[in-house]
Amino acid sequence: MAYRTVLVVLFDGVQSLDVTGPVEVFTGADTYAGEPGATYRIHTASLDGAPVRTSSGLTVVPDHALAEAPAPHTLLVPGGRGTRGPDPRVIDWLREHGPRADRLVSVCTGAILLAEAGLLDGRRVTTHWAYCDRLARDHPAIEVDPDPIYVRDGHVATSAGVTAGIDLALALVEEDLGRDAALSVARYLVVFLRRPGNQAQFSAQLSAQTARREPLRQVQHWITEHPGDDLCVESLAARARLSPRHFARAFQSETGMTPGRYVDTVRLEHARRLLEDTTDGVEQIARASGYGTPEAMRRAFIRTLGAPPAEYRRRFHTTQTS
Structure with missing residues (x-):
């Protein structure tokens, strides 16, 4: 079974659960497969490889600098306070490298970073309900749907706030490895398999x-x-x-x-x-x-x-x- 490389972009002010929720899901798929790295290989990267401080005050040490990170199959962009006024160099990196990923994924306000990089134009997306109006106003070329907990549009997948990233990650595991694998991960994490994407955020x-x-x-x-x-x-x-x-x-x-x-x-x-x-x-x-x-x-x-x-x-x- 070929593994998929998942690259998680880190930055100061990132929401920690936006990172750890999907990562635990993808790592759990390896547990189901019975071999570390058999299904997904997770990498984290910040702009210069330095540790980042999350919005809750936790410090996360990335594996790489973005410039040295491996080419991803799945590029995951989390949200958090750091998406408000992000470092332009992160946007530039996303603009250059995002189109090369087989799958683009955002959690919560990570959609704002993808939008700033021009990677969501012409697509239907969602984000945290509190930021849907802003995303639609600032990026009129994007169709923003404020209701679902996650939206798939081609190879782009966007999700609503925080725990919706877990739902989306479970949906991706089900797509990649089948329902039994996703169900096993959900049971291990003691979460639902899975809230359908069109379930309302409220x-x-x-x-x-x-x-x-x-x-x-x-x-x-x-x-x-x-x-x-x-x-x-x-x-x-x-x-x-x-x-x-x-x-x-x-x-x-x-x-x-x-x-x-x-x-x-x-x-x-x-x-x-x-x-x-x-x-x-x-x-x-x-x-x-x-x-x-x-x-x-x-x-x-x-x-x-x-x-x-x-x-x-x-x-x-x-x-x-x-």
């Missing part, structure tokens, strides 16, 4: 704030774990041992969402995952997700996603195989 749990009071946090967790149950305000209030009126007011105050909107978001997210990851029928998924009837789920999908469930599933699998 899940229900991220869209809403976590409630301060324990009874309300328990209700949030219950809703997520039991989307098919009776989740009316009265039932949820009883679980929190509050009156319905007090519960509804407290839930919205502490989470920023009404109980009904939170339930709707959880149910839609649950139904999407079942459509993406199973072959269950729409009627079965509607019941499991708490919609009751396929028509109720159909209305929710059209209202929120602009497509009925069957069409959503078809588009998802077309995207995954293209």
